[in-house]
Amino acid sequence: MDDDISAPAAQPGETAVPALRRRATLKTVAHAAGVSPALASFALNGKPGVSPEKREEILRAARELGYQPDTLARELRTGKTAVHGLIVRNIANPYFNDVLAGMQEAAFEHDITVLAMDSEYSEDRERRHIRHLAARRVNSLAIAPVGSAHVVQEWLTLRPGARTVLINSSTHLGPGIPRVSPDGGRAVTMAFEHLRALGHQRIGFLTAPEALRSDEDRLTRFVELCREARAEPVVISAELQGAAITTAIVSALRSRPAPTAIITNSDFAAHYVYMAAHELELRIGDDLSIVGHDDLPTSQLLNPSLTTIAVDRRRLGREAFRRLFGAADGDYHGGVSLVARDSTRPPRPQP
Amino acid sequence: MDDDISAPAAQPGETAVPALRRRATLKTVAHAAGVSPALASFALNGKPGVSPEKREEILRAARELGYQPDTLARELRTGKTAVHGLIVRNIANPYFNDVLAGMQEAAFEHDITVLAMDSEYSEDRERRHIRHLAARRVNSLAIAPVGSAHVVQEWLTLRPGARTVLINSSTHLGPGIPRVSPDGGRAVTMAFEHLRALGHQRIGFLTAPEALRSDEDRLTRFVELCREARAEPVVISAELQGAAITTAIVSALRSRPAPTAIITNSDFAAHYVYMAAHELELRIGDDLSIVGHDDLPTSQLLNPSLTTIAVDRRRLGREAFRRLFGAADGDYHGGVSLVARDSTRPPRPQP
DNA sequence: AGCCTGCTCTAAATCGATTTAGAAAGAGTA
DNA sequence: TACTCTTTCTAAATCGATTTAGAGCAGGCT
Numbered sequence: 179m180d181d182d183i184s185a186p187a188a189q190p191g192e193t194a195v196p197a198l199r200r201r202a203t204l205k206t207v208a209h210a211a212g213v214s215p216a217l218a219s220f221a222l223n224g225k226p227g228v229s230p231e232k233r234e235e236i237l238r239a240a241r242e243l244g245y246q247p248d249t250l251a252r253e254l255r256t257g258k259t260a261v262h263g264l265i266v267r268n269i270a271n272p273y274f275n276d277v278l279a280g281m282q283e284a285a286f287e288h289d290i291t292v293l294a295m296d297s298e299y300s301e302d303r304e305r306r307h308i309r310h311l312a313a314r315r316v317n318s319l320a321i322a323p324v325g326s327a328h329v330v331q332e333w334l335t336l337r338p339g340a341r342t343v344l345i346n347s348s349t350h351l352g353p354g355i356p357r358v359s360p361d362g363g364r365a366v367t368m369a370f371e372h373l374r375a376l377g378h379q380r381i382g383f384l385t386a387p388e389a390l391r392s393d394e395d396r397l398t399r400f401v402e403l404c405r406e407a408r409a410e411p412v413v414i415s416a417e418l419q420g421a422a423i424t425t426a427i428v429s430a431l432r433s434r435p436a437p438t439a440i441i442t443n444s445d446f447a448a449h450y451v452y453m454a455a456h457e458l459e460l461r462i463g464d465d466l467s468i469v470g471h472d473d474l475p476t477s478q479l480l481n482p483s484l485t486t487i488a489v490d491r492r493r494l495g496r497e498a499f500r501r502l503f504g505a506a507d508g509d510y511h512g513g514v515s516l517v518a519r520d521s522t523r524p525p526r527p528q529p
Numbered sequence: 530m531d532d533d534i535s536a537p538a539a540q541p542g543e544t545a546v547p548a549l550r551r552r553a554t555l556k557t558v559a560h561a562a563g564v565s566p567a568l569a570s571f572a573l574n575g576k577p578g579v580s581p582e583k584r585e586e587i588l589r590a591a592r593e594l595g596y597q598p599d600t601l602a603r604e605l606r607t608g609k610t611a612v613h614g615l616i617v618r619n620i621a622n623p624y625f626n627d628v629l630a631g632m633q634e635a636a637f638e639h640d641i642t643v644l645a646m647d648s649e650y651s652e653d654r655e656r657r658h659i660r661h662l663a664a665r666r667v668n669s670l671a672i673a674p675v676g677s678a679h680v681v682q683e684w685l686t687l688r689p690g691a692r693t694v695l696i697n698s699s700t701h702l703g704p705g706i707p708r709v710s711p712d713g714g715r716a717v718t719m720a721f722e723h724l725r726a727l728g729h730q731r732i733g734f735l736t737a738p739e740a741l742r743s744d745e746d747r748l749t750r751f752v753e754l755c756r757e758a759r760a761e762p763v764v765i766s767a768e769l770q771g772a773a774i775t776t777a778i779v780s781a782l783r784s785r786p787a788p789t790a791i792i793t794n795s796d797f798a799a800h801y802v803y804m805a806a807h808e809l810e811l812r813i814g815d816d817l818s819i820v821g822h823d824d825l826p827t828s829q830l831l832n833p834s835l836t837t838i839a840v841d842r843r844r845l846g847r848e849a850f851r852r853l854f855g856a857a858d859g860d861y862h863g864g865v866s867l868v869a870r871d872s873t874r875p876p877r878p879q880p
Numbered sequence: 881a882g883c884c885t886g887c888t889c890t891a892a893a894t895c896g897a898t899t900t901a902g903a904a905a906g907a908g909t910a
Numbered sequence: 911t912a913c914t915c916t917t918t919c920t921a922a923a924t925c926g927a928t929t930t931a932g933a934g935c936a937g938g939c940t
Contacts, residue, residue, distance in 0.1 A: 203926055214890045219928060229888060249664040250605045251926035254895050269633075270626055279621055282647055286654070291661055294645045296633055303637070310642055313600040452830050479803050481832030554896055565920045570898060580918060602896035605925050 202243035211239040222247070253315060261291045262502050263311045263319040265304060266345070267392070268419070269296035271446045273472050273491055274322065277345065280495025281320065288503060297324055299390055299419060304329040312336040318502035320358075322346045325390045330355075343501045345494065348395035358498045360471075360489040361511040362396040368487060368516045369441045369469040370403045377524045378467060382412040382430060382437035384447055390417065393443055400441070412437045418447055427454035431466070438525035439467035445474040445486055448521075452480065467522040482520035489514055553594035562590040573598070604666060612642045613853050614662040614670040616655060617696070618743070619770070620647035622797045624823050624842055625673065628696065631846025632671065639854060648675055650741055650770060655680040663687040669853035671709075673697045676741045681706075694852045696845065699746035709849045711822075711840040712862040713747040719838060719867045720792045720820040721754045728875045729818060733763040733781060733788035735798055741768065744794055751792065763788045769798055778805035782817070789876035790818035796825040796837055799872075803831065818873040833871035840865055 200206075208218035213232055221228045221236040222245075228236075239245075253259045264281060266274040278294050285292045293316065297304040301324050308329060311319060317337055322345040323330050330351060334342065344351065346359045366383075373381055383400045385391055397413065404411035416426030427450060430437065442448045448470035452462060460466045463482050470477060470486035477484040489512055500506040551557075559569035564583055572579045572587040573596075579587075590596075604610045613636060617625040629645050636643045644667065648655040652675050659680060662670060668691040674681050678700040685693065685702075695702065697710040717734075724732055734751045736742055748764065755762035767777030778801060781788065793799045799821035803813060811817045814833045821828060821837035828835040840863055851857040 204928095205926075215927080216891080216929080217889060220889090223928085227888065232888085246660065246664050248605075248666070248926050249661075250601050250666055251895090252928075254599075254601045254605055254897090255926080255928045257895075270623065270630055272621065272623055272626070275621055275623070275626055278645075279647060282620075286657070289661075291644065291646075291665075293642065294629075295642075296630060306637070309597065310600075310640075313597050314642075315599070315601055449827060449830055476800060476827045476831070479800055479832060480827070480830050481834070483832070555898095556896075566897080567899080567921080568919060571919095574898085578918065583918085599896050602925090603898075605927090606896080606898045608925075 202240075202245040204245070204247070207236065207240045207243055207245050210243060211236040257315065259315050259317060260289060261293055261314065261316045261318075262499065263293045263295070263307075263316045263321075264498075265295045265297055265307050265319070265321040265323075267297055267299050267322050267324055268446075269294065271444065272474050272476075273444055273446060276491035277322075277495040277498070280492030281499045282495070283492065284496045284499035284503075290503070299324055299386075299417065301325070301329055305332065308333045308336065317341065319343070320345055320498040320502060323349065323392060325386075325388075325392060326394075327351065327392075341502045341504070343498045345498055347392045349392070356501050356507055356509050358494055358501065358510045359512065360487075360494070360514050362393060363399045365471060365487045365489075365514045366396045366399045366441065367403065368514065369471075370400065370407075372469065372485070372516055372518065372522065373439045373441070373467060374407060376439075376467065376522060378439040379409055379525070380412060380435055380437045380439075381409065382414050382440040384414045384416070384427070384440055384442045384451065386418050387415045391415075396443060414440070418444075418450075423447070423450045424454050424457070427451055428457060431455070431458055431460065437466075439469070439522070441469045443471050445470035445472045445477045445484060448477075448484055448486070449480075462521050463523045464526065467525070469522060473517055478519065480521075485519045485522040486517050487514045488517050553591075553596040554599070555596070558587065558591045558594055558596050561594060562587045608666065610666050610668060611640060612644055612665065612667045612669075613850065614644045614646070614658075614667045614672075615849075616646045616648055616658050616670070616672040616674075618648055618650050618673050618675055619797075620645065622795065623825050623827075624795055624797060627842035628673075628846040628849070631843030632850045633846070634843065635847045635850035635854075641854070650675055650737075650768065652676070652680050656683065659684045659687065668692065670694070671696055671849040671853060674700065674743060676737075676739075676743060677745075678702065678743075692853045692855070694849045696849055698743045700743070707852050707858055707860050709845055709852065709861045710863065711838075711845070711865050713744060714750045716822055716838045716840075716865045717747045717750045717792065718754065719865065720822075721751065721758075723836070723867055723869065723873065724790045724792070724818060724820065725758060727790075727818065727873060729790040730760055730876070731763060731786055731788045731790075732760065733765050733791040735765045735767070735778070735791055735793045735802065737769050738766045742766075747794065765791070769795075769801075774798070774801045775805050775808070778802055779808060782806070782809055782811065788817075790820070790873070792820045794822050796821035796823045796828045796835060799828075799835055799837070800831075813872050814874045815877065818876070820873060824868055829870065831872070836870045836873040837868050838865045839868050 204215050204218055208215040217228060218236050221233045222240060262285060264278060282292050295307040304324055317340040319333060320343040321330060327347055327349040342355050344355060344357045347357060385393060385397050401411045414426055414430045416423045440451055442451060448468055451468050455462050455466055462468060470484045473486045473488035477486050494512055497510040555566050555569055559566040568579060569587050572584045573591060615629060615632060633643050646658040655675055668688055670684060671694040672681060673696040678698055693706050695706060695708045736744060736748050752762045765777055765781040767774045791802055793802060799819055802819050806813050806817055813819060821835045824837045824839035828837050845863055848861040
């Protein structure tokens with residue numbers, strides 16, 4: 179099996195190719211500059227103890243040979259990786275997309291690679307991703323864990339001392355593990371008060387089933403708000419994927435008395451509520467009010483436009499990065515604001 | 530040099546900490562099984578030439594110690610990486626999101642990690658990503674290149690022999706570099722014929738400016754179709770990001786005679802046309818017809834719902850993977866189909 | 881002279897795996 | 911007995927970097 183990529187090894191039938199030299203290594207550079215690899219390493223890493231002439235010479239050689247250090251070898255030796263992991267629950271959700279983009283943006287400035295992975299709401303996949311990262315000696319991980327973050331515990335065992343950040347999770351794992359998320363309590367409160375001000379009495383809250391739930395805090399706050407307002411909390415639990423979610427919403431909307439408004443934890447999930455409403459021929463706004471969360475770009479284009487809680491998602495990504503990088507610590511709770519649009523209106527007078 | 534690894538070696542000043550053992554290495558395993566590291570390697574990799582007893586012994590030791598091979602070391606030694614790179618033009622576009630998801634899904638089955646990166650329509654970032662990947666010895670890359678894929682040439686030089694796949698690019702780089710994309714010619718034709726059947730005469734086509742354009746083939750086909758239909762092609766070029774795109778669309782819609790319909794290359798871009806139309810107080814459907822491309826989940830929820838070309842994006846991701854993995858070769862042109870909705874209607878009779 | 885200090889520089893070890901070359905032991909054959 | 915094969919195993923080299931320990935030398939000081 180010939181897979182030595184760097185070897186010139188002109189294939190018999192091949193046309194004359196410009197001799198593709200082997201990739202330059204530190205040894206090559208050192209040799210070209212007439213010094214030892216050790217000195218070359220010092221010079222290239224800006225370490226002291228190298229005479230100006232030699233330093234000059236070495237840098238020149240490196241430039242001429244197009245030397246690029248081998249990341250693998252460096253990481254193996256130093257034990258430090260220039261890679262940050264990011265595991266999200268659903269990469270198809272534009273929310274996480276923007277978080278990734280923000281993180282990538284910040285990482286780029288520091289020449290760090292972000293390894294993005296999708297657990298698709300499965301702890302199993304989460305576990306495999308974590309093992310993968312550990313085997314790669316990644317020692318910084320931002321994760322939006324499924325449920326109550328069991329798998330993160332495994333990660334902490336696998337790579338003790340690794341920097342870890344929880345994204346959009348209500349699980350608290352200790353002071354060393356900061357959490358980055360929008361201010362969930364505020365978000366629920368704003369949504370709730372907005373709906374109450376419009377006159378809604380019976381309000382639903384859409385969330386994941388308990389095992390997969392990662393927004394316990396919001397749910398708690400919601401129930402609390404309902405109690406204060408002497409309203410009955412309608413909790414709709416559904417796997418936030420595929421057909422399950424539509425079915426659950428449809429059945430909640432069919433129950434009597436039906437909620438006149440629903441609060442969701444993402445615009446993405448709100449889309450499903452739209453679909454369910456279409457299915458039942460309910461008019462959104464008039465028959466059923468909906469509040470989303472995230473303010474995705476498409477939300478204002480929906481029919482009707484979606485009332486939602488705006489969040490700076492890229493900022494979340496950047497903040498996650500800063501904590502992994504060691505440029506910040508402690509929790510970060512991003513500010514939120516309500517964007518009132520046409521999906522929320524006063525409820526129709528009940529007969 | 531103390532290399533008796535199994536010894537807990539309680540440091541003198543250390544408090545009684547639950548002995549955090551070093552991660553098991555091959556050497557540890559070999560030592561525990563009473564064999565050389567070489568034999569342990571053979572056994573663990575299922576190579577022949579190991580007696581059944583020793584093999585059993587080694588596997589048991591590995592299991593008990595929770596041995597996980599170090600990916601970095603393995604990759605350094607063998608020169609083969611279990612990583613596939615993916616560079617997209619805009620990871621915020623749900624389109625690429627799904628491509629990534631599809632690729633990740635397929636990769637997962639083969640225990641391969643996908644390194645996803647976002648070039649944000651910048652060749653500069655593209656170049657940096659490519660160098661990063663090369664430094665990591667990644668030898669499989671799927672890329673949705675910016676413009677005419679100049680940077681991919683550098684990649685091919687940096688890692689000659691690497692498997693490379695172009696995603697959604699009209700550039701042809703040779704037989705060894707397969708392309709994976711929806712059938713662009715068919716897509717444009719379907720959109721065009723749909724609009725013509727409705728009675729549209731003056732049709733616009735939204736595309737990136739020449740330097741960033743990666744859908745030359747579709748544009749060509751569009752111009753061809755116009756010529757055949759004796760209609761004037763209205764080409765709207767704009768950077769497909771931020772404010773630039775809205776401005777360009779607004780000015781195109783203000784020109785006289787204005788196009789009565791616009792074909793876009795993505796639903797994502799169609800969103801911007803919606804915004805521009807709102808700005809000009811044009812009613813989509815009645816005053817301006819729009820055909821998107823991709824059929825994102827939100828497209829049917831827009832106001833009005835978006836007529837678009839449906840594409841199986843996850844499939845594209847899987848096909849890209851298969852080519853990187855060596856399970857398939859040659860170009861793949863995904864099937865497309867028109868989904869007629871409310872954003873396309875007959876043009877209003879011109880006064 | 882003798883000794884210490886500081887500056888450059890190099891040899892060699894190291895990270896953790898794979899792989900090559902060959903050693904050791906036993907079986908079969910002439 | 912001597913020789914050739916097999917089979918099973920190990921020592922050592924290797925991938926490409928970083929890092930430690932220390933060599934060599936010039937200059938300053940007693």
